[in-house]
Amino acid sequence: MLSIKNLHASVEGNEILKGINLEVNPGEVHAIMGPNGSGKSTLANVLAGREEYEVTEGTVLYKGEDLLEMDVDERAHAGVFLAFQYPVEIPGVSMATFLKEAINANRRARGQEELSPVEMLKFIRNKTKLLGMDEQMLKRSLNEGFSGGEKKRNEMLQMALLEPSLAILDETDSGLDIDALRVVADSVNALRSPDRSFIIVTHYQRLLNYIVPDFVHVLFNGRIVKSGGKELALDLEERGYDWIKEENAVAG
Amino acid sequence: MSESMQTLEEHTSSDYKYGFTTDIETEVFPKGLNEDTIRRLSAKKEEPVWLLEWRLKAYRHWLTMEEPHWPNVKYEPIDYQDIIYYASPKKKPKYNSLDEVDPELLNTFEKLGIPLEEQKVLAGVAVDAVIDSVSVTTTYKEMLAEKGIIFCSFSEAVKEHPELIKKYLGSVVPQTDNFFAALNSAVFSDGSFVYIPKGVRCPIELSTYFRINTANTGQFERTLIVAEEGSYVSYLEGCTAPMRDENQLHAAVVELIALDDAYIKYSTVQNWYPGDAEGRGGIYNFVTKRGLCAGKRSRISWTQVETGSAITWKYPSCILKGDDSIGEFYSVAVTNNRQEADTGTKMIHIGKNTRSTIVSKGISAGRSHNSYRGLVKVGKRAENAHNFSQCDSLLMGDKCGAHTFPYLEVENNTAKVEHEATTSKIGEDQLFYLQQRGLKEEDAINMIVNGYCKEVFQELPMEFAAEAQKLLAISLEGSVG
Numbered sequence: 099m100l101s102i103k104n105l106h107a108s109v110e111g112n113e114i115l116k117g118i119n120l121e122v123n124p125g126e127v128h129a130i131m132g133p134n135g136s137g138k139s140t141l142a143n144v145l146a147g148r149e150e151y152e153v154t155e156g157t158v159l160y161k162g163e164d165l166l167e168m169d170v171d172e173r174a175h176a177g178v179f180l181a182f183q184y185p186v187e188i189p190g191v192s193m194a195t196f197l198k199e200a201i202n203a204n205r206r207a208r209g210q211e212e213l214s215p216v217e218m219l220k221f222i223r224n225k226t227k228l229l230g231m232d233e234q235m236l237k238r239s240l241n242e243g244f245s246g247g248e249k250k251r252n253e254m255l256q257m258a259l260l261e262p263s264l265a266i267l268d269e270t271d272s273g274l275d276i277d278a279l280r281v282v283a284d285s286v287n288a289l290r291s292p293d294r295s296f297i298i299v300t301h302y303q304r305l306l307n308y309i310v311p312d313f314v315h316v317l318f319n320g321r322i323v324k325s326g327g328k329e330l331a332l333d334l335e336e337r338g339y340d341w342i343k344e345e346n347a348v349a350g
Numbered sequence: 351m352s353e354s355m356q357t358l359e360e361h362t363s364s365d366y367k368y369g370f371t372t373d374i375e376t377e378v379f380p381k382g383l384n385e386d387t388i389r390r391l392s393a394k395k396e397e398p399v400w401l402l403e404w405r406l407k408a409y410r411h412w413l414t415m416e417e418p419h420w421p422n423v424k425y426e427p428i429d430y431q432d433i434i435y436y437a438s439p440k441k442k443p444k445y446n447s448l449d450e451v452d453p454e455l456l457n458t459f460e461k462l463g464i465p466l467e468e469q470k471v472l473a474g475v476a477v478d479a480v481i482d483s484v485s486v487t488t489t490y491k492e493m494l495a496e497k498g499i500i501f502c503s504f505s506e507a508v509k510e511h512p513e514l515i516k517k518y519l520g521s522v523v524p525q526t527d528n529f530f531a532a533l534n535s536a537v538f539s540d541g542s543f544v545y546i547p548k549g550v551r552c553p554i555e556l557s558t559y560f561r562i563n564t565a566n567t568g569q570f571e572r573t574l575i576v577a578e579e580g581s582y583v584s585y586l587e588g589c590t591a592p593m594r595d596e597n598q599l600h601a602a603v604v605e606l607i608a609l610d611d612a613y614i615k616y617s618t619v620q621n622w623y624p625g626d627a628e629g630r631g632g633i634y635n636f637v638t639k640r641g642l643c644a645g646k647r648s649r650i651s652w653t654q655v656e657t658g659s660a661i662t663w664k665y666p667s668c669i670l671k672g673d674d675s676i677g678e679f680y681s682v683a684v685t686n687n688r689q690e691a692d693t694g695t696k697m698i699h700i701g702k703n704t705r706s707t708i709v710s711k712g713i714s715a716g717r718s719h720n721s722y723r724g725l726v727k728v729g730k731r732a733e734n735a736h737n738f739s740q741c742d743s744l745l746m747g748d749k750c751g752a753h754t755f756p757y758l759e760v761e762n763n764t765a766k767v768e769h770e771a772t773t774s775k776i777g778e779d780q781l782f783y784l785q786q787r788g789l790k791e792e793d794a795i796n797m798i799v800n801g802y803c804k805e806v807f808q809e810l811p812m813e814f815a816a817e818a819q820k821l822l823a824i825s826l827e828g829s830v831g
Contacts, residue, residue, distance in 0.1 A: 190801030
């Protein structure tokens with residue numbers, strides 16, 4: 099699915115990622131943890147193609163293709179989805195319009211027929227209901243005036259509608275109460291399948307109580323310094339990040 | 351410059367899509383302006399003596415005036431002696447059906463995406479199309495006549511309804527009002543006249559497509575709309591002009607009069623040639639548009655989508671004279687490349703309990719400059735006047751400018767005046783978000799811009815709103831980042 103080799107990336111000349119290596123196979127859920135400023139969000143954004151992040155070295159293969167050569171929308175068409183940490187507000191663009199355009203843009207790019215207005219409405223309504231969202235929300239402007247929880251729910255709705263092959267969740271759990279956290283977890287769990295992979299970027303272990311990852315990686319100072327199974331997350335919960343910092347300070 | 355900024359600029363620097371000319375034989379006056387030009391023009395149009403005198407008065411006053419230079423726009427000086435003041439299609443046709451109309455002309459409309467035939471059938475729009483200075487074709491006239499509605503060319507109105515013209519011409523914009531209005535009053539060639547009788551609701555949207563089509567022809571349109579007590583009319587004006595190298599002056603005057611309980615809705619989509627990417631050519635659009643809410647509870651609503659012209663200088667205004675009258679101004683002004691726009695409105699509150707709303711959305715791209723200039727004036731007598739103004743500016747790229755000049759004159763302390771203003775850049779965050787969801791960059795830009803303009807677009811009649819969205823997309827093609 100995804101093969102990252104020696105990935106280096108900078109923002110405004112500051113190197114943030116300093117040689118990331120990561121293999122994600124179909125159906126796997128990988129959690130990326132680490133202290134603030136370790137490069138977690140940078141990794142998520144680089145994979146989605148945000149241009150402020152300059153890749154200076156390394157390769158990323160996605161389904162055998164060079165991901166770094168693809169435009170942002172091409173990555174989306176190929177099934178890469180980023181759930182944003184801070185979803186932006188777009189005034190005057192209704193949720194319904196946005197969802198419809200996004201779904202059809204992806205369908206067109208994948209050579210599928212666009213959904214008819216009736217099919218579209220049914221499809222969107224259905225998923226909205228599953229996420230326990232109020233249909234009235236479809237009339238509101240995209241993310242405008244949404245609460246933190248509503249924004250994250252909206253990200254999950256888009257993920258459900260766009261049915262990605264690789265979903266990257268960038269600290270989707272931050273600032274959420276327990277109910278909203280459950281919605282996020284349920285959304286991911288409902289979509290888990292043998293041909294779909296997830297990269298879940300998170301600071302805290304608590305989301306991983308609900309989404310059980312296959313692998314946990316600890317990112318520190320731009321490198322993955324530790325990888326393990328789901329127990330690693332519990333370890334981090336118990337011991338914090340300081341021991342990781344210390345270990346690496348010694349090693350570095 | 352970031353990469354997306356670059357694509358933004360590529361996106362906005364597309365060529366003008368409506369740059370073509372129609373080859374119709376025209377009769378033209380030699381260049382230049384003097385009293386003889388005006389006499390000849392008036393004679394050509396077989397006008398009554400009073401109208402000639404009216405024109406001459408305007409001309410003589412114009413000679414004493416100076417071209418205004420307070421707008422925030424820069425352009426080469428205009429040589430008023432280098433302009434042709436009259437041009438008309440040579441054969442003055444009187445058609446019963448479109449079949450008789452010059453196919454070349456129909457083809458032009460076709461290219462503009464304004465198939466008259468289709469509009470007649472589908473949209474139910476009576477189209478009084480003006481090419482250059484003479485009305486060529488008028489439709490739906492009979493149907494309107496049954497309701498007593500008059501919708502005709504200005505020249506025809508002068509002949510058929512002289513009493514109405516005499517009564518209302520210049521009653522809102524006097525011929526001495528300002529430099530360009532005086533010039534228009536002296537030399538206006540044609541335009542449209544609408545009269546809605548008492549209690550009549552005009553059953554269709556009235557529309558006129560203007561088109562400047564002869565090189566070096568200054569176009570001086572005159573529009574007059576009178577809505578009697580309790581009547582309603584929605585009037586649409588849309589324009590495109592063919593590509594030209596020389597700058598062309600357009601100085602139109604539009605006067606609206608709404609009597610007791612009357613409602614006039616005036617919508618404009620303006621897409622004249624803006625000049626090329628370096629600012630060569632393009633239309634100078636210096637227009638005086640003003641509505642008089644003369645009657646109690648009358649209402650005048652201006653909606654404009656301005657994407658064209660090299661220089662735009664216009665302030666559709668409302669004089670709220672009748673008690674409880676309402677004035678509205680909804681505007682989207684787009685400038686790109688080297689375009690300059692100084693536009694806004696004036697809301698003059700005179701009557702009691704008068705209300706006005708101003709929603710202005712400026713979009714600047716390329717190296718353009720876009721200014722909002724608005725005056726809200728509340729007179730001594732205007733008890734409980736209320737104004738709400740919202741002026742937003744959207745910048746695309748980092749070489750353009752947006753400016754806001756709100757003026758406020760309040761002489762009655764019961765007035766309530768609210769003003770909100772924002773300036774934002776089209777966000778890379780917003781673009782990235784939409785692209786990450788699979789939208790192409792230009793579709794993402796269009797979505798953001800259309801969302802930004804929504805409050806104005808929803809004021810436009812349906813078919814016009816669709817056209818406006820298309821226009822916006824064309825105007826901003828190749829521009830964001």
